[in-house]
Amino acid sequence: MMQEKSHQARLEQLGAYPFERLKKLFGGITANPELTHIDAGAGEPRLPLPAFVADTLNTHIGGFSKYPSTIGGLELRGAIANWLMRRYDLTSVDPATQVLTANGTREALFAIAHALVNPDCATDDKPIVMMPNPMYQIYLGAAYTAGAEPWLLACNSETGFAPDLSSVEKETWQRTALVYVCSPSNPTGWIADEAYYAELLALADEYDFYVVSDECYSEIYWQEKPVGLLQVAEKLGREGFSRCLVMNSLSKRSALPGMRSGLIAGDAELIKRFTKLRSYTGPATPLPLQHVAAAAWSDETHVTQHLDVYRQSLKAFFDVFGGQIPAGSFFVWLPVTDDEAFAKAAYSQQAVTILPGSYLGAEDEQGINPGSGYIRAALVDGPDSAAELARRLKAVRI
Ligand SMILES: Cc1ncc(COP(=O)(O)O)c(C=O)c1O
Structure with missing residues (x-):
């Protein structure tokens, strides 16, 4: 009975997801119909x-008749290991022990806290899961449901939008079990x-915690x-990427968000622990999709083409809007x-949907939400739309 109560309380700490809040905010107002x-x-x-998606899927369609393994087949894990070595100039990544597949990184970023944080550990205080603020909200949900205390590192114009490590006291580091990094950052674009990374890894050794780097926007x-985190770890001579895990995704790099496919890689000991949890939660990638994913990690032509479109879109937006183009x-x-x-005025006056920044942040102990006073807009429809978006945002009046 007691346990059930405490579980309920953990879930209750989760706020409504940003897009639910947005729906509510827009309730009763209509987008400018003109x-x-x-x-x-x-x-x-x-x-x-x-181009390769349809052909690869057709060739391997029969795989839907079989159960896939949760950790992902070796063909896909091999393609991921090869991509990591090429992309980050790594001498070796072992697909058998240092790589797992994810059904999109969202589930993996959430679940990892449940594998690595031990709420019943010997310390008197709750373990801490540290994260940037504002952040991809999954980190916050993961911290709460794993029984940890979320520790928010403010990212604002004063810190250059970096999560400021120097602001953290020794006692806080001592309780820290896990630190999430997001680079390039959603929403701020900081890299x-x-x-x-070197400073964070030195702290991880000193205070015995793990680092999970969300690198979904790396391309x-x-x-x-x-x-990337693994690249820095190898440069520093860290044996077997100790204490490090990275997550990356085909959603952004390959523009395949509907495929729900990503990677988890790093420290073999942490991979082993995560594998055990995942053998119960069971996020297996269907076999035909594993073949498409392997093709996507093995091809850079489409990624270069996508990058070109994103760069044109960023330039088109800032040519009209003015200001500094984000790093990532x-x-x-x-x-x-x-x-x-x-956000309300942008919707009703200019038929534009954007997110209020406060929905991507959380209030710190002083009641400050560093996302307040910002809006986030995604440039995902190409340069013409980005330029039009900039014109409309400039015209918003509140
Ligand atoms: C920072 C960040 N991490 C992870 C994800 C999850 O992406 P996916 O689950 O599609 O891999 C997103 C998606 O928007 C994101 O912005």
């Missing part, structure tokens, strides 16, 4: 299907550099290709006076 609606709310790439950047991701993160009022 304009074609632009949906820049969700981070859903809307590019044509890469972690080598020094940032979408304005100028410099982002470094396809999001723009713009300061406004009142983010909810702005």
